Amino acid sequence: DSGVTQTPKHLITATGQRVTLRCSPRSGDLSVYWYQQSLDQGLQFLIQYYNGEERAKGNILERFSAQQFPDLHSELNLSSLELGDSALYFCASSPKPSGRARGDEQFFGPGTRLTVL
Amino acid sequence: AQSVTQPDIHITVSEGASLELRCNYSYGATPYLFWYVQSPGQGLQLLLKYFSGDTLVQGIKGFEAEFKRSQSSFNLRKPSVHWSDAAEYFCAVGPNTGNQFYFGTGTSLTVIP
Numbered sequence: 001d002s003g004v005t006q007t008p009k010h011l012i013t014a015t016g017q018r019v020t021l022r023c024s025p026r027s028g029d030l031s032v033y034w035y036q037q038s039l040d041q042g043l044q045f046l047i048q049y050y051n052g053e054e055r056a057k058g059n060i061l062e063r064f065s066a067q068q069f070p071d072l073h074s075e076l077n078l079s080s081l082e083l084g085d086s087a088l089y090f091c092a093s094s095p096k097p098s099g100r101a102r103g104d105e106q107f108f109g110p111g112t113r114l115t116v117l
Numbered sequence: 118a119q120s121v122t123q124p125d126i127h128i129t130v131s132e133g134a135s136l137e138l139r140c141n142y143s144y145g146a147t148p149y150l151f152w153y154v155q156s157p158g159q160g161l162q163l164l165l166k167y168f169s170g171d172t173l174v175q176g177i178k179g180f181e182a183e184f185k186r187s188q189s190s191f192n193l194r195k196p197s198v199h200w201s202d203a204a205e206y207f208c209a210v211g212p213n214t215g216n217q218f219y220f221g222t223g224t225s226l227t228v229i230p
Contacts, residue, residue, distance in 0.1 A: 042220065043207060043220040045217055045218060048217070056217045058217060090160060090161070105151060106163075108160035111160055
């Protein structure tokens, strides 16, 4: 158990809908990362937040957005869902932002499996 | 541009045999390198990491990896594979500046009795 929790574990929805995925980082971790894992794209970095502020953006679609709240939990919002958005979405946390110190490992949650029908 | 390549999509080894999973990276500065393992239906778990110093890094579950700057490689090894090692293995390169990690596409390991 990494200490990172994600809800829900599974989500089934229809095209065009909007969903919210939730992540609680390890206690004390300030950075939260979101990844999408699909069969054809592999593990893709989406976005990173540190202490409530966006720090880095990867291959995140405009239909997707995220935020980190004062209690440090984070939500990933996916809208106008398409079949191709079906994937595992992982959240990871680390204690401090990479770049100010040595690269820190990321602790991954169990993921949310999203199925778009 | 930064990238990580894992040339082997799938590897099958016999239980008790040795294992080497390849990882090559492209990075413009001193890399920080990681190996993660993902069991079916699970999140990613860190096996080991390299920041600096000794180029041979020991990790959990009997794994080790060697950083070879001249070859831009960070291959993962295990002298004797156990059936429970069957999983997906990801190599990643992290920044010494900036915040983005880059993952390879993964190598799926099958262990046969």
